[in-house]
Amino acid sequence: MSHLFGLGWLFILLTIANIEAQKKPAINISSKCLGNVMRVDVGPLGGNLLEVAVVVNNSDILLTSSLASQCGFSMTIDQLGNAMIYASLQNCFAQNVEDEAFTTTLNLRLHGNQMGEDELYQVAETCHYPAWASREIVCDRNYMEVSVKRAVPDDYVLPEHPVSGTNSKFGDPRRAAEKQPIDAGFRITTLVFFTPEERIMKVTEAQSRGYGIANTPSRLVLRSSKTAPETYTQNVAGIPMTVLKTSTIFEKKWLATQIDAAAACPILEGSVALTPNTISWYLPRHIDPLISSQQFKLLEVHMGINGQRLDTAEMAARRYAITVNDVHIIVEIPVGAVGGYFKSHVQDNQYFTSYTIEPMLELLWTEDATHEDTKYKVLLPITTPLLSQPPQVIDNTLPEEQIFKVMIGPFASDVTLVNITFPSEVLSVGDCNVRGFNIQEHRSPNSSFKVITLQVPFTDRVVLQMREMGITVYSLHLTFGLLVLPEFAPFSLTAYLEAKLADIVPPSVSGGCDYTNFYVLVKYGTQGFDFQTIVGKRMLTSGLAQQYGFMENRTHFSFVVPFSAPDVMFEAVEASSIRTRLDVVLKNPETNKNLKEFSLACNFHSTLTECFPNGTMTALAVKLESVPSLNPSQLTLRDPTCGPSYSDGRYAYFVFSGNSCGTTRKFLPNFMLYENEISLPDELEPKRVKTDEAEYELKVSCYYDINTTHAVAFHTRPRRSEPYAENAKGELQVAMRLALDDSYSVFHSVEENPIAKYLQQPLYFEVELMRSTNPKVSLELENCWATQNDDRTSQPRWNLIINGCVNPVDPYQVVFHPVWADARVQYPSHFKRFEVQMFAFAEDQDNLSHQLFVHCDVVICDARNPLNGVCNGQCSNQGNKLKGQRRAVPDMQSFKHVSSRPILIN
Numbered sequence: 085m086s087h088l089f090g091l092g093w094l095f096i097l098l099t100i101a102n103i104e105a106q107k108k109p110a111i112n113i114s115s116k117c118l119g120n121v122m123r124v125d126v127g128p129l130g131g132n133l134l135e136v137a138v139v140v141n142n143s144d145i146l147l148t149s150s151l152a153s154q155c156g157f158s159m160t161i162d163q164l165g166n167a168m169i170y171a172s173l174q175n176c177f178a179q180n181v182e183d184e185a186f187t188t189t190l191n192l193r194l195h196g197n198q199m200g201e202d203e204l205y206q207v208a209e210t211c212h213y214p215a216w217a218s219r220e221i222v223c224d225r226n227y228m229e230v231s232v233k234r235a236v237p238d239d240y241v242l243p244e245h246p247v248s249g250t251n252s253k254f255g256d257p258r259r260a261a262e263k264q265p266i267d268a269g270f271r272i273t274t275l276v277f278f279t280p281e282e283r284i285m286k287v288t289e290a291q292s293r294g295y296g297i298a299n300t301p302s303r304l305v306l307r308s309s310k311t312a313p314e315t316y317t318q319n320v321a322g323i324p325m326t327v328l329k330t331s332t333i334f335e336k337k338w339l340a341t342q343i344d345a346a347a348a349c350p351i352l353e354g355s356v357a358l359t360p361n362t363i364s365w366y367l368p369r370h371i372d373p374l375i376s377s378q379q380f381k382l383l384e385v386h387m388g389i390n391g392q393r394l395d396t397a398e399m400a401a402r403r404y405a406i407t408v409n410d411v412h413i414i415v416e417i418p419v420g421a422v423g424g425y426f427k428s429h430v431q432d433n434q435y436f437t438s439y440t441i442e443p444m445l446e447l448l449w450t451e452d453a454t455h456e457d458t459k460y461k462v463l464l465p466i467t468t469p470l471l472s473q474p475p476q477v478i479d480n481t482l483p484e485e486q487i488f489k490v491m492i493g494p495f496a497s498d499v500t501l502v503n504i505t506f507p508s509e510v511l512s513v514g515d516c517n518v519r520g521f522n523i524q525e526h527r528s529p530n531s532s533f534k535v536i537t538l539q540v541p542f543t544d545r546v547v548l549q550m551r552e553m554g555i556t557v558y559s560l561h562l563t564f565g566l567l568v569l570p571e572f573a574p575f576s577l578t579a580y581l582e583a584k585l586a587d588i589v590p591p592s593v594s595g596g597c598d599y600t601n602f603y604v605l606v607k608y609g610t611q612g613f614d615f616q617t618i619v620g621k622r623m624l625t626s627g628l629a630q631q632y633g634f635m636e637n638r639t640h641f642s643f644v645v646p647f648s649a650p651d652v653m654f655e656a657v658e659a660s661s662i663r664t665r666l667d668v669v670l671k672n673p674e675t676n677k678n679l680k681e682f683s684l685a686c687n688f689h690s691t692l693t694e695c696f697p698n699g700t701m702t703a704l705a706v707k708l709e710s711v712p713s714l715n716p717s718q719l720t721l722r723d724p725t726c727g728p729s730y731s732d733g734r735y736a737y738f739v740f741s742g743n744s745c746g747t748t749r750k751f752l753p754n755f756m757l758y759e760n761e762i763s764l765p766d767e768l769e770p771k772r773v774k775t776d777e778a779e780y781e782l783k784v785s786c787y788y789d790i791n792t793t794h795a796v797a798f799h800t801r802p803r804r805s806e807p808y809a810e811n812a813k814g815e816l817q818v819a820m821r822l823a824l825d826d827s828y829s830v831f832h833s834v835e836e837n838p839i840a841k842y843l844q845q846p847l848y849f850e851v852e853l854m855r856s857t858n859p860k861v862s863l864e865l866e867n868c869w870a871t872q873n874d875d876r877t878s879q880p881r882w883n884l885i886i887n888g889c890v891n892p893v894d895p896y897q898v899v900f901h902p903v904w905a906d907a908r909v910q911y912p913s914h915f916k917r918f919e920v921q922m923f924a925f926a927e928d929q930d931n932l933s934h935q936l937f938v939h940c941d942v943v944i945c946d947a948r949n950p951l952n953g954v955c956n957g958q959c960s961n962q963g964n965k966l967k968g969q970r971r972a973v974p975d976m977q978s979f980k981h982v983s984s985r986p987i988l989i990n
């Protein structure tokens with residue numbers, strides 16, 4: 085039974101309602117018995133305030149700090165907000181069953197920081213502790229307690245009044261052996277404190293001054309705050325100790341008896357030596373105030389943490405050491421060892437830590453003289469001074485990864501990152517993680533410190549970029565907003581990160597040509613660009629590279645492709661040159677995408693046609709890119725039997741002479757023109773009609789200077805170009821006139837210029853070979869056509885006569901009029917007459933062109949040597965087949981052009 089000596093004035097009584105209805109604890113609460121004390125762990129409190137009340141007779145008694153030290157309670161809260169409540173088993177409120185079972189019931193009330201309901205938890209623990217030593221001393225953080233067996237030597241009875249000024253009987257070894265229990269009839273009346281002077285107090289006065297005094301079934305319990313006035317300080321083996329020394333006087337009727345009880349507890353200052361790495365705690369081996377003689381045996385020494393004894397293996401694992409010498413018991417603990425904790429502190433935005441650990445020493449000794457044993461227990465919370473520990477910013481960025489990686493720390497576990505301030509914005513940790521900054525805490529298993537890592541991609545808008553000379557500088561300013569919990573002490577850490585990255589440049593291609601080769605230069609890009617080189621349609625293998633004179637250095641490679649190489653495309657054949665193109669592609673082998681496409685087009689001078697004085701002509705036909713399906717070996721000259729004398733997949737080489745293979749010859753003033761064409765023979769032609777491919781036709785021309793008869797030029801023309809005609813030069817030998825009617829007797833005069841006619845009005849043309857008196861010569865009209873202006877080659881053009889025949893598609897067909905000899909016409913074969921209805925070219929729907937020119941190609945034939953074609957005087961338009969016939973008019977004697985003067989439309 086606890087004896088509560090009217091301490092009600094210290095208590096605040098609280099009414100408890102409905103504790104049973106409490107919800108499940110949101111925090112952990114556990115209790116354990118640790119010898120003559122018990123411990124209740126509560127937490128983490130998470131910033132809540134904890135109020136502890138003791139439950140007695142269904143009433144709450146709030147534990148204030150003075151009540152706690154008087155009644156045997158203490159409390160400590162660690163850096164994470166976990167509370168540990170220690171209670172002496174013999175606390176004022178324990179339900180004591182025969183000094184063997186002790187039940188303590190606590191009500192724990194959590195006050196939230198914010199508005200909200202308080203949470204109330206009840207914890208009750210019963211500890212069994214039957215094996216009390218004669219004397220048990222507990223030094224807790226705020227109180228010292230001594231519990232002694234309530235017994236006195238049987239012959240020892242106090243006189244009526246206590247004897248003041250003597251301390252002679254205290255610890256007298258002569259009265260050791262035969263002690264008798266003091267029976268329940270004795271009441272405590274008076275306390276004598278030795279400070280060391282005697283102070284005598286009535287029990288009620290002592291209690292009101294904060295001393296705890298209790299009579300249990302078999303023991304006397306005295307308790308004092310460590311700072312109580314009736315304690316004194318004594319230096320014991322160099323260690324300052326607070327000493328409580330008392331005699332308690334019991335009275336029963338006229339009888340009185342007395343029990344001496346003392347406690348001595350080390351004072352922290354003076355007990356502990358600190359180095360940066362080690363905490364050393366010295367406790368006197370022989371605690372003089374408690375031991376009356378030198379003869380005592382130290383039977384047991386135990387060490388523990390937070391009130392809990394540890395075995396030697398556990399101590400070794402934690403690198404704790406305990407040594408006992410003649411004078412001291414020394415406990416050594418590495419700073420940072422398991423069992424303690426680091427707490428963070430902030431002063432002027434500087435970060436500090438302290439290390440706290442609460443070691444315990446338990447001693448058991450026995451005094452030889454009395455054979456009385458003492459259990460001595462000290463709980464000594466030790467906190468190091470503040471250790472400056474400036475957090476580091478470690479930049480682990482690898483620029484190639486394009487992510488800033490930064491690590492800050494170390495921090496004790498009570499530090500939390502709240503936000504990060506960037507120049508442009510402030511982001512909470514949650515925002516950062518949503519943004520992909522990947523904030524993580526890391527702690528190595530055996531360290532109490534943590535580091536915080538953060539990753540910010542270079543692409544994020546908080547990263548600044550600056551480009552200079554092919555290098556991009558990425559920079560990041562950030563300020564970490566940190567808090568120390570649970571007191572919410574803010575501090576910050578600023579960092580500046582910078583990373584440089586050379587710009588990524590893809591490979592590039594350049595090149596040029598001279599008169600025989602393409603030169604290609606490839607510049608490698610920045611690292612990481614793997615590529616294949618395709619030349620034309622082929623991969624540049626090492627074999628091909630060798631063939632093309634591949635050279636390289638660290639930054640470039642080059643190769644040379646001759647214009648005749650198979651990888652070169654022929655685009656077009658032009659006068660005296662071939663337009664060629666080389667394609668170079670740099671391809672990413674993984675994605676198969678083109679990194680770079682490069683085309684180089686060059687004209688290479690080339691003599692495709694050669695004309696030799698002996699009449700031999702040669703022509704080289706090349707396969708053009710626009711006719712991919714062409715097989716050069718199938719090409720022929722006009723005469724389909726004249727194939728190439730050499731050909732391969734890209735070329736066909738023809739050798740022919742002026743009088744073979746359908747070559748035509750034309751007389752021009754001072755020149756002779758031989759012409760032929762290279763094309764696919766007709767029977768192969770239709771196959772290509774279906775495709776979009778161009779037709780292949782290469783016109784081969786040789787001009788022979790009549791004076792010297794040597795080759796002066798060659799000429800090619802695409803088949804679909806406008807009709808080609810040389811303008812006749814020299815004096816006019818052929819004249820064209822316009823008669824007024826079909827009698828061809830009156831003509832429009834030369835002065836009458838232009839001539840005006842109505843639409844549909846017939847035009848009567850006459851063409852005459854002038855100044856010729858040779859009756860064997862005849863004039864034939866090969867082609868006649870009308871144009872809108874005086875340029876005979878201009879477009880549009882309307883054909884009137886084709887190869888001596890009327891244009892079959894002309895709705896108003898030309899009418900030929902025969903020529904008879906008369907006064908004006910001496911040789912009818914020198915004349916040709918035809919009639920055309922006046923028409924107009926429409927410039928557009930509403931406007932007609934107002935003038936018209938008529939032109940003719942005229943052939944002068946030798947009547948003695950009639951040949952086929954125009955010179956045989958017949959229309960040679962059989963089958964209307966231009967291509968096959970191709971104006972095959974060999975040995976024409978002469979070839980002239982004539983044009984009308986303008987004819988206006990009225």
Ligand SMILES: *[C@@H]1O[C@H](CO)[C@@H](O)[C@H](O)[C@H]1NC(C)=O
Nearest residue numbers: 109110111112113127128129
């Ligand atoms: C209670 O303690 C257990 C184990 O120590 C821990 O896993 C759990 O998170 C704690 N619960 C609370 C609410 O702190």
Ligand SMILES: *[C@@H]1O[C@H](CO)[C@@H](O)[C@H](O)[C@H]1NC(C)=O
Nearest residue numbers: 088091140141142143145177
């Ligand atoms: C509790 O109740 C018991 C019995 O009713 C009484 O003796 C004791 O004084 C009460 N304790 C307190 C603290 O009120």
Ligand SMILES: *[C@@H]1O[C@H](CO)[C@@H](O)[C@H](O)[C@H]1NC(C)=O
Nearest residue numbers: 420421528529530531532533
């Ligand atoms: C943590 O453990 C590792 C490996 O066991 C050890 O190398 C290191 O020294 C330990 N660190 C501390 C602070 O004990």
Ligand SMILES: *[C@@H]1O[C@H](CO)[C@@H](O)[C@H](O)[C@H]1NC(C)=O
Nearest residue numbers: 502503510565566567574575
């Ligand atoms: C960032 O967090 C710190 C705590 O370290 C706090 O003091 C500050 O007000 C916060 N800033 C913003 C903008 O929330």
Ligand SMILES: *[C@@H]1O[C@H](CO)[C@@H](O)[C@H](O)[C@H]1NC(C)=O
Nearest residue numbers: 605636637638639640641642
């Ligand atoms: C590599 O070759 C290129 C082209 O010939 C040249 O411009 C460049 O300076 C060369 N580089 C080195 C490092 O020799």
Ligand SMILES: *[C@@H]1O[C@H](CO)[C@@H](O)[C@H](O)[C@H]1NC(C)=O
Nearest residue numbers: 695696697698699700701741
């Ligand atoms: C004509 O001359 C060329 C070049 O001199 C020669 O190759 C060729 O054989 C000659 N042809 C004839 C038929 O003599």
Ligand SMILES: *[C@@H]1O[C@H](CO)[C@@H](O)[C@H](O)[C@H]1NC(C)=O
Nearest residue numbers: 753754755788789790791792
């Ligand atoms: C050819 O000779 C004639 C007469 O001698 C001359 O007028 C003409 O210019 C010469 N032609 C060429 C192309 O030399």
